[in-house]
Amino acid sequence: PAGLYIVATPIGNLGDITLRAVEVLGAVSLVACEDTRVTGKLLNRLGLKKRMVRYDDHADAGARDRLLAAMREEPVALVSDAGTPLISDPGYRLVRAAREEGIAVTSLPGPSAAVVALTLSGLPNDRFLFAGFLPNKVKAREDVLRELAAVPATLMFYETAPRLLDALAAIGLVLPGREVAVARELTKRFEECRHGSPDEIAAHYAAHPPKGEIVLLVAPPSDEAVDEADADALLREALLTEKP
């Protein structure tokens, strides 16, 4: 049936494509994707030939409107280069617009690097907070970490190899005493997951420069650390609300 189908695709190992993803990709008349070459390769390996159109959330309203018009008439798939669309990937605006216009939206579950990393890391998973990519600039990055310091949950970030050491340094500085885990090349041949203090992990990767794709996880704060952060926040609030 017509509508939007959000289709998760593998994050490295092609074996992770779901039966349902193959079925739906085979049935749609149009595939909206980030990069037609990347998605073309996937479709090719699945033995499918499909009309593709490039889409990202910065696309002009006209491009989005054309996709919405297509979804009213026929089934349209949305995929990203790897993993689950919308998760640090395009699609949010498209889904929002589709819902506002009463177009049927279906999401096909599949791999997402954040969830794979969490289950693999051995860090507490009863509560977790996924925060996408940290900002590039030093001050903005530290501000985000400060904002998250008191959150009683495992923190998860997407990272890239060239930025890993900077991110670890910032975590060591702003969130001292917290264990971190680095999950790299998930589902691929050189998959690894290391944990330790930010210093230990940074020393390892300074000696063995990391390659490939990375999820960075930070253990929740200890109870005492949360109490301290709460006390800080209360004090700040008191100072701010105090009348001169």
Ligand code: SAM
């Ligand atoms: N939508 C994707 C998902 O659901 O996982 C994420 C897309 S985001 C643009 C790309 C980032 O995801 C990478 O920089 C890395 O942090 C993470 N990532 C993707 N594949 C990965 C893998 N195989 N191993 C580790 N991290 C991965």
